[in-house]
Amino acid sequence: MSRLSAAVPPWLAHALRAQRGPVPWSAVVRGALAAGPLLLVAVLSGRASVGVVAALGAMLAGINDRPGSRRAAVRRLGVPALAGAGGLLVGSYAGQHVGAVTLTLLLTVLGLLAGAVSAVGPVASGAGTQLLVAAAIGAGMPLPEPGWQRALFFVGGAGWLLVLRLALPTPGATAGDYRFDGERDAVGGVYDAVAALLEAVGGPDAPGRRVALTAALDHAQDALGGPRLRSYASSAAERRLHAQYAAALPLAEAATALAWAGEAVPARAVEGPRRLAVAVRTSTHTGPLPAPSLPHARLRSRGGTPIAPALRALDDALLHAADTFDRGGDDTALHTRRRTATSLARTVLGSAGREYGLRVALCFGASVAVAQALHHARWYGSHSHWYWLPATAVFLVKPDLGPLASRVICRAAGTVLGAVLFAGFAALLPRPAGLVALVALCGALIPVATRHFAAQTAVVTVLVLSLVMVGGEPGASWSRIGETLLACAIVLLVGHLPALGQRGGGVRARLTHAAEAAHVYLAHVLDDGTTDDRAGRWTLRREAYRALAEARASIDLAAAELPALARHAEGTDEVAATLERLVDTTTACAVQLDDTGRLTPQHTGRITALLDELAEGRERAGLVVKEGQALPVPLAG
Numbered sequence: 001m002s003r004l005s006a007a008v009p010p011w012l013a014h015a016l017r018a019q020r021g022p023v024p025w026s027a028v029v030r031g032a033l034a035a036g037p038l039l040l041v042a043v044l045s046g047r048a049s050v051g052v053v054a055a056l057g058a059m060l061a062g063i064n065d066r067p068g069s070r071r072a073a074v075r076r077l078g079v080p081a082l083a084g085a086g087g088l089l090v091g092s093y094a095g096q097h098v099g100a101v102t103l104t105l106l107l108t109v110l111g112l113l114a115g116a117v118s119a120v121g122p123v124a125s126g127a128g129t130q131l132l133v134a135a136a137i138g139a140g141m142p143l144p145e146p147g148w149q150r151a152l153f154f155v156g157g158a159g160w161l162l163v164l165r166l167a168l169p170t171p172g173a174t175a176g177d178y179r180f181d182g183e184r185d186a187v188g189g190v191y192d193a194v195a196a197l198l199e200a201v202g203g204p205d206a207p208g209r210r211v212a213l214t215a216a217l218d219h220a221q222d223a224l225g226g227p228r229l230r231s232y233a234s235s236a237a238e239r240r241l242h243a244q245y246a247a248a249l250p251l252a253e254a255a256t257a258l259a260w261a262g263e264a265v266p267a268r269a270v271e272g273p274r275r276l277a278v279a280v281r282t283s284t285h286t287g288p289l290p291a292p293s294l295p296h297a298r299l300r301s302r303g304g305t306p307i308a309p310a311l312r313a314l315d316d317a318l319l320h321a322a323d324t325f326d327r328g329g330d331d332t333a334l335h336t337r338r339r340t341a342t343s344l345a346r347t348v349l350g351s352a353g354r355e356y357g358l359r360v361a362l363c364f365g366a367s368v369a370v371a372q373a374l375h376h377a378r379w380y381g382s383h384s385h386w387y388w389l390p391a392t393a394v395f396l397v398k399p400d401l402g403p404l405a406s407r408v409i410c411r412a413a414g415t416v417l418g419a420v421l422f423a424g425f426a427a428l429l430p431r432p433a434g435l436v437a438l439v440a441l442c443g444a445l446i447p448v449a450t451r452h453f454a455a456q457t458a459v460v461t462v463l464v465l466s467l468v469m470v471g472g473e474p475g476a477s478w479s480r481i482g483e484t485l486l487a488c489a490i491v492l493l494v495g496h497l498p499a500l501g502q503r504g505g506g507v508r509a510r511l512t513h514a515a516e517a518a519h520v521y522l523a524h525v526l527d528d529g530t531t532d533d534r535a536g537r538w539t540l541r542r543e544a545y546r547a548l549a550e551a552r553a554s555i556d557l558a559a560a561e562l563p564a565l566a567r568h569a570e571g572t573d574e575v576a577a578t579l580e581r582l583v584d585t586t587t588a589c590a591v592q593l594d595d596t597g598r599l600t601p602q603h604t605g606r607i608t609a610l611l612d613e614l615a616e617g618r619e620r621a622g623l624v625v626k627e628g629q630a631l632p633v634p635l636a637g
Helices: 002-007 010-016 025-044 048-063 070-097 100-120 122-140 147-167 178-200 206-224 236-261 267-282 308-327 341-349 351-376 388-396 404-428 433-449 453-470 477-495 505-528 534-559 563-569 572-596 601-621
Strands: none
Touching: 010 404, 025 048, 025 147, 025 433, 025 453, 048 070, 048 122, 048 147, 048 433, 048 453, 070 100, 070 122, 070 147, 070 178, 070 206, 100 122, 100 341, 100 351, 122 147, 122 351, 122 388, 178 206, 178 236, 178 267, 206 236, 206 534, 236 267, 236 308, 236 534, 236 572, 267 308, 308 572, 341 351, 351 388, 351 477, 351 505, 388 404, 388 477, 404 433, 404 453, 404 477, 433 453, 505 534, 505 572, 505 601, 534 563, 534 572, 572 601
16 A cells, blocks of 8 residues: 555545554444434334434444543534534424525525534534534435424434443453543553653654654543543542553653654663553553663763653653552643633634635535525425435535545545445345344444545445435435535535635644644743643643644645645645654753753754744744744753
């Protein structure tokens, strides 16, 4: 695949790329027990339409069902489900009581709102998607139930999957309280990532391992930071996991400082974090941990950069972690700050929210208008299933699923494959029992199919067509292909229209936020580096690295767009790389200040050079530095 990726354009290589990993059997079991059984109960009760709505809710929730903790799943599945219920309610009543023009305008405004809110983050993006998809389904799918009942059954279907997520134990998770198996795995992954970074120090893989450590820390924060009735961890098992996560932060800081120094560390330095990872996952004691370093005083890198402070920090962090694992710790903070209403509003109304909201509104509104025109022109015949066109446009315009060209290619291929498969199944399977079994099978396949957008589209197409036929409509496989291709054309056209304002607003907004977070972190270290506010420093470090990861992901997606779109993000990858080196250097400075209270010329020289490079890169990329946000230039100790 690497040779193929090098031989084809980035936008096509992305469409051919699929995620890898073990089969998520727990999610497969949940998917099999969600939509299919709900539909079966409804069919046996003579209320097939109710089962269709509930199965739709379970299906959309299944698309958002990702690995992680049960607590985090409440927000990840619950918030989009509530938004979908609201969209179904609005769409149902609007479709029944307003004309085509008013309906189109209403749904366009809804698309503007949902698109702007989607810029807040992944959960908000999932909520915006379900809001629009459910609104289109509510307005276009002929169902006998009133709108409020549809919304309740939709939430009930998603809620059933959430109940399964909270109640069923993860296969193979036999250690400790099974309710926290996701948290244990996430925290254990942090210690594994620290060990992997230490193993790669001094080699070419170190930068990639540092990025993997950031991802592991982000995942652990999300797993531990889900919604709760109380503002603190209430059980002993949860407090212990929080303390073990907090104990990993100084280890991650020391490992990053060692990677910055670039001198390989003793092999036994990796053993301690590995044993801590096993202890987290098995809920056992660590036992004696090996001392990771040699005598510090004589250790210096080839270039003269001292690594003794980082090694001493690693020693201290490992001893602190061992004590936390054996006796428990009182540091249960996640070292993250809750986003304020002002910051959320700034994101929604900022360049990223405006650009994404406008594009979603144009794509969704145009697809609704075209679908309404075709529907009233009787292009659909006597069946009202025009909702497929705008619902498809919503998924196509969603950047979370990849670059625009990749989404269009995968959606078209997946729909054709799904329609062909369903046509074969519909001709062979008995009705409705065979279709109900097909829905259950597709529900089980969704967690695996999410690794590639085309595969996910094929599975969802078969599932939705099965639901439509169980609900009383005849098969519409071939018309779905035409509607999907039409939606692809609309989104490609709108996606390349000149926008009001600067293109690439989402990339620049995330990169600007990352630069601001790096500024705050660096200023804190240089101004307060000799104070004891390590908790505040770790919070700022986590925010800087998380913001950088989000910016890097956005830049990578933009780089895989068609050239007409990719050129708007030119130069941003160099700025992100400079910011990453700056934050790494700031971490090394923090460790140095903890040990000696002063910076070496190597530290100050590296920061000064990176600040100059960053200023030049931001100017080339068109990133504006707000007044009062210039990064400080350090003085030699």
